[in-house]
Amino acid sequence: MLDATLKTQLKAYLEKVTQPFEIVASLDDSDKSRELSGLLHEIVGLTDKISLREDGSDDRKPSFALNRPNGNISLRFAGIPMGHEFTSLVLALLQVGGHPSKLAADVIEQIKNIPGEFNFETYYSLSCQNCPDVVQALNLMAVLNPNIRHVAIDGALFQDEVEKRQIMSVPSIYLNGELFGQGRMDAEQILAKIDTGAATREAEKLNSKEAFDVLVVGGGPAGAAAAIYAARKGIRTGVAAERFGGQVLDTMAIENFISVQETEGPKLARALEEHVKQYEVDIMNLQRATALVPAKNAGDLHEIKFESGASLKAKTVILSTGARWREMNVPGEQEYRNRGVAYCPHCDGPLFKGKRVAVIGGGNSGVEAAIDLAGIVSHVTLIEFDSQLRADAVLQRKLHSLPNVKVITSALTSEVKGDGQKVTGLVYKDRNSDEFINVELEGIFVQIGLLPNSEWLKGTIELSNRGEIIVDARGETSLPGIFAAGDVTTVPYKQIVIAVGEGAKASLSAFDHLIRTT
Template identity: 75%
Template sequence: MLDDTMKTQLKAYLEMVEQPIQLVASLDDGAKSQELRELLAEIAALSAKITVVDGADARTPSFAITRPGSDVSVRFAGIPLGHEFTSLVLALLQVSGRAPKVEADVIEQIKALDGEYSFQTYFSLSCQNCPDLVQALNLMSVVNPRIKHVAIDGALFQAEVEALKVMAVPAVFLNGQPFAQGRMGLEEILAKLDTGAAARDAAKINAKDAFEVLVVGGGPAGAASAIYAARKGIRTGVVAERFGGQVLDTMAIENFISVSHTEGPKLGAALEQHVKEYDVDIMNVQRAEKLIPASSLGGLIQVQLASGATLQARSVIVATGARWRSMNVPGETEYRNKGVAYCPHCDGPLFKGKRVAVIGGGNSGVEAAIDLAGIVAHVTLIEFDSQLRADAVLQAKLRSLPNVAVITSALTTEVHGDGAKVVGLSYKDRTTEQVHRVELEGIFVQIGLVPNSEWLKGTMALSARGEIEVDARGQTSVPGVFAAGDVTTVPYKQIIIAMGEGAKAALSAFDHLIRLPAATEAAA
């Protein structure tokens, strides 16, 4: 199961196991059970503190990681390799008593949760969004014995997936009821469970002193801005809805100079860790709702948050990024996560053997169609333009696949469903005006990005596309407010460009601050 390199790396991690743990395996005679048996045996062979014992659970193959003499337990239903291998390693260490790398106040918040919580998370091994959620719930179940969690590979337990109508991962159920859909971190889970947390956090934020530079957004542009500002020795804060931003939804990154290959979640974690090396006040899981410009030169700019809190700063850098663009057709919203999806890597395995469509003929759309063709029965790629816009090498690969059909000059007009799931879509042939219907079970939308700037309308100059208009220094139309990354008019929405623009915006903000009149500066 594990190659020599993985065994060497795992052995090094398992040297940190603190107390004996057991892997309680529930297996049958199936091929997947034999694979899991082999994996567990290999893990046990790498540490004298780990043993494998037989168990009984309704799901096979599955196994629990337990600490004898305690009620600490974490369960996986399936074989947690792929993106979930890290989740497995962390679970082994944490169940053994290894302290998680989480702030002490967060641990206390988890321990204080009252009631009984039984979580089920459905994931796919190719989903880069799933591990954060799986790891967060595993950690919570280790810290608080009233919290139970089982992580389930949807591809191996398709009967459950179909019965629960799970058509997108990660999908979380709490005590048998839907709890969450999509990427979610520990802070977001706690905010949803601990109803008093938002008010407490808002009170803490309101009590903060004004920042010299306040960065709104925690993606590549925001992280770069925070680092460059903090290195100037000025009071810097970052407020973000989710640290890492859109990059967390990116599978493979192969054009980040000097790094031949990485993945979005890995890069996102590295960005956050780098920012934390500086004296930066990070306020995560907070959404900005309004920006109020300074009333006079050198006065304080205000940023109001959805929580009701307000932050003040002498300069602000907006780096709120962008999100996937929707088709905006009837049925899309109704069947989101019920057949309408936006991440082929995450949700593709749930459509094994089914017919799907990909909307969009750029690089993202064609790459999605190529990936899905190896999983599903048939892919129909629909492109609005008269020709595909993807790179030639991708188009050649796409057209070589026998189970892919390409339709150009087509406008998707409606998503059809039966009330529970997608059953088809309609498109209009732009050359003949004739409307056609395609019967299918899944639709993957890959038509670009829309800037997260709605909260700034009427406050500063935006382009017709909603992008923040900036000059060569990143300055917006509002004095003291700068912007960087995918939310701006800067062309080419690339990670490396966003980082450069973030650094430039921070340097521009610092230059703005040091040029404020001395009298005004003292008054501020």
């Protein structure tokens, strides 16, 4: 399964294994079991530190466990972790083999010391760029703490479990048999949910911090650039973010970031964070801003309040909270979110193999989603509000060449239908005839643009009628000492490369404000 180049790279990685361990495979006579057996034989053939047994008795087949001689970990893959999960496999091999993690020391100690018994199951798809973060975090937690057990399950391979649990979104995480969470989560986010005192301790720590010269709110490309430019000026800089990377984490292929021919969102997000960490920047993750309290007088400090109860103060603030997927806001959408209503075709598409789905939106994102899904599902219905599609001509030609795609224009999606458990269809209004039409299907992928994360600023700062923060050519807002950058602002064209430039500009403007007023 592994080509020569990949084998060479993997062999180099496996030289970092210091503690011998064994792989125990549970197999049957299926093609997938033979495929997994071949992969595992190739892996153990690259190092004398890992041995292989194929006499496992796990009910899920094919699957395999990574076992130390002292038996103090419980880490298993159910399926063949290739695609996006191959990195998860490599990291698991290294960490079980004694290679240390790069996770912060205080987080590692928190994992080791957390009390209780935790049996995690994560359902993933091989095309999901969000899933590896969850799988890798829980695998590491299982390595560090013997009371934490984890099995990563390929949902496409174990369809019976997916159907039984009504899983329609990945990653889906179960803890002790109950749904724990869906979507991207890292180790700190998982810990915040299972360690009930963590949020309070973190809030107390933030409340004790001294005021920043520049406080960046948001950790996407704009926030990362702003932090770097501020730190390079030698001033006290902080970044408070709900999740570092922002919307980039949910982006699949990136081919228009100048000087980087091709990359993926999570990879770029990690690179941004690592770049920020090269400077003296105080990064505060898992912090959702809820209020801005502007300085009342010249020389006073601005204050940002957070959902955790924390509060930070700063001489200047750069708002870069980005945007999120726009929702349809129709009956049934929230009820069936992650139960047939989805927003990431790359992540969740494989769960709808052989089924009927709809894509809402005829821009580039919608048409690309329809093209991708057409290769997986039985039929795609693309629904566009306008009288014509808005995607690039080359994408439209590809879309219309596909035999299992139907395009409906001048249509207003009006309702999501379901049976109480999952989506069964949708209703749209024909804008030409005013007729309401039912479409029977199992999945709906919403691709209708972005919504700025600015609700918490209403009544405090000047916003456009779309909710974007109004900025001038220097990134200045309606409030002195408050700047903004990226997708949350009125700057046109929501692109990563533009957000980076706007973040740098806002930071330079903030520094200019500081030297003129302090």
